[in-house]
Structures are given as structure tokens and as C-alpha cells.
Amino acid sequence: MADGAKTPDAPVDLGALGESLGFLLRLAQLRAFEGFFEAMGDHDVRPGEVSVLMLIARNPGLRQGVLARHLSIKRAHMAKMVAQMERSGWIDRRVPDDDRRAVELSLTEAGRKYLSQVQPAFDTHEADAARPLSPQDEATLKRLLKRYLSLPNGKDPT
Amino acid sequence: MADGAKTPDAPVDLGALGESLGFLLRLAQLRAFEGFFEAMGDHDVRPGEVSVLMLIARNPGLRQGVLARHLSIKRAHMAKMVAQMERSGWIDRRVPDDDRRAVELSLTEAGRKYLSQVQPAFDTHEADAARPLSPQDEATLKRLLKRYLSLPNGKDPT
DNA sequence: CGCAATTAGTTTCCTAGTAGACAAATTCTG
DNA sequence: CAGAATTTGTCTACTAGGAAACTAATTGCG
Numbered sequence: 386m387a388d389g390a391k392t393p394d395a396p397v398d399l400g401a402l403g404e405s406l407g408f409l410l411r412l413a414q415l416r417a418f419e420g421f422f423e424a425m426g427d428h429d430v431r432p433g434e435v436s437v438l439m440l441i442a443r444n445p446g447l448r449q450g451v452l453a454r455h456l457s458i459k460r461a462h463m464a465k466m467v468a469q470m471e472r473s474g475w476i477d478r479r480v481p482d483d484d485r486r487a488v489e490l491s492l493t494e495a496g497r498k499y500l501s502q503v504q505p506a507f508d509t510h511e512a513d514a515a516r517p518l519s520p521q522d523e524a525t526l527k528r529l530l531k532r533y534l535s536l537p538n539g540k541d542p543t
Numbered sequence: 544m545a546d547g548a549k550t551p552d553a554p555v556d557l558g559a560l561g562e563s564l565g566f567l568l569r570l571a572q573l574r575a576f577e578g579f580f581e582a583m584g585d586h587d588v589r590p591g592e593v594s595v596l597m598l599i600a601r602n603p604g605l606r607q608g609v610l611a612r613h614l615s616i617k618r619a620h621m622a623k624m625v626a627q628m629e630r631s632g633w634i635d636r637r638v639p640d641d642d643r644r645a646v647e648l649s650l651t652e653a654g655r656k657y658l659s660q661v662q663p664a665f666d667t668h669e670a671d672a673a674r675p676l677s678p679q680d681e682a683t684l685k686r687l688l689k690r691y692l693s694l695p696n697g698k699d700p701t
Numbered sequence: 702c703g704c705a706a707t708t709a710g711t712t713t714c715c716t717a718g719t720a721g722a723c724a725a726a727t728t729c730t731g
Numbered sequence: 732c733a734g735a736a737t738t739t740g741t742c743t744a745c746t747a748g749g750a751a752a753c754t755a756a757t758t759g760c761g
Contacts, residue, residue: 459719461719461721462719485727487726
């Protein structure tokens, strides 16, 4: 019953791995996603879906490829996600007249409603996603990650 | 929203996503792995394999499950990786007498040689893995990631 | 001791994600 | 304009990774 899963842990020497940025980032991402699923438990939703919904909500008419590029999701995968989410009735696909190769995405009414149900849980999760870190450390970490990614840092979208 | 925010170069508003720790970590990890593959180009090797080789090299006789836990790789997946790497002749699996369920891992001579070929490329990669960041920023980022992960820091035990 | 519970690893089946070929629409070039 | 090159999204096939059931060995408890 005690699901603490206490494990006989011999000390393991990580060597240079323990200083590897890629390794640390991988562990950190796994940890963060763990927190996401824990916080979202009730809603059966994945991080990628939330990000897609949020971006379409903020940028109606966004093209699939542009969405994929900004989320670092491959086009092929985005096609599947979008097809699934259209089937779920959350998003609408429209082929614009000025470029009939493209697909412009927008949220359906159901999609907006669904997002509004999920968003609070997501926001709550975000609020303490960095739990072991102090607010200052959290801010510094995010700032450095954005710098590493060459993303604009400010919250002012001028 | 009849206005078209749909041009390929149009600025995309990330909204709260741009401040999401999980999202930033995911992008950062993808970026880091990109750098890994770029640096390793010649060697056909994956990050997980390098980490497994490095940990076994440092901790001969390490058990599969312990290895998996420290690398945050699921046991099922580790079983497959280890089977593959044994087939490649890099690692040796030994069932200890005191617990015949367990498997103790060690590098073969070929494994040591292979690692010694891969390690320099990995070290070079690590040396400028955080390229857009200053050395101070890189150190801070790693320190904060370790703190986030509740890992010992090695230099600055706060 | 004998039997239940636990642990280590494996196997099977499934989902997420990628690579690369592809088709259609558009743009570029002479 | 015709035809090449590029862009946009999709399709097929493949790999990585995970959940859960399973086997075998060990431990715990009467």
C-alpha cells in the first residue's frame, strides 16, 4: 500500500552528464510535463493541444505551418493534431481565397468554451510550476531560457 | 477579426505561452538536442545512448533499473536500449549471484573504445552548447535547473 | 517451512513524433 | 506565356517512448 516506491539508491556518479545542459534540460522538461499532467488530471488534455488552442485563440486565422513553426512542431505532426482537433470540433479550417494551398485556423465556439475550461487549470499549474524555485529564481530561469532561445524577453509586445 | 493576421511573417502573439516554464523548457530541449546532433553528425549516436555509456563507464556494475531511474528513462525502454547496445557489442550484462533477477551493466572493451571516440565530440558540443549565453549566464542557468530538479549543485550548496 | 507481496526485468501493444515522398498551388524566370 | 522552383499541407512508413500485463526471483510473514 505504501506506494512511496522507496528505492535502494546507491549513489550514482553522473560525471560530466550532471553538468550537461541538454541533460539538465531534458530532466527539467520531463519534470515540468509531469507537473502539467498532475495539474490537468481531470481534463484529458496534452501540452501540445493546449499550446495549439492558446495560439489559435490569440491569433485567429493563423496558418497551420506558421503555428507549427512557432511551436516547434513538425508540419506532418501538426496536420495530424489539427485533423484530430477538428474532429473534436474545437477548431475550424478555412482555405483562404488568396492562397488555396494554405489552411487558416480558428477556434469554434466549442473550442473557445473548451479552452476556457482548461485555461484556469493551466494557469494554476503555471503559477506554481517552478515550485522548488523562489519567484526571483523562476524569473531568472525563464529570462535565461528565453535568452538561450533568442526569444524576445519583455512582456510588452511592441 | 476579418483582418488577416495570416501572412507568413506576421508576428505571432504567444500570449501566456511565452511565459510558460514548460513551453520554454520544451523549446530549449529541442534546441539543445539539435545542437547535439549537429555536433555528433559523423557518429550515428543518440543522446540517450551517450548518457547510458557515460553512466556505465563511471559506475561499472550499475543495475539497469538504477540506471533507468537516474536518467529518467522508463524501465521498458531501458530494456530495449540495453538489448540493442549489447547487440552492438558495447555493453556487457551480468546477472549477479546474490540477486538473479537483476542485471549488472558494464562496458566491453569495444564499448570503452566507442565511448572514447564519441566523448570528445560530446565534450566539444557541451563546451558551446549554451552558445547564445555568456559563461556566467550558462552557469546560472545550469545552477537554476539543478535547483529546480532538486539535484545537488556540486559547487554552491545553498 | 509455505504462501503472499514485492522487485527486476521483459514483452506486447499503443501513442507521439519524425522523415521523406508526394500533390497541389503559387511564384519566379526567361 | 511556359516551365522550373518553391511553398503548403498531407500521406506512408518508421522510430522513440510509455503503460500495463507478464515471468522469475526475492523477501516478509504466518
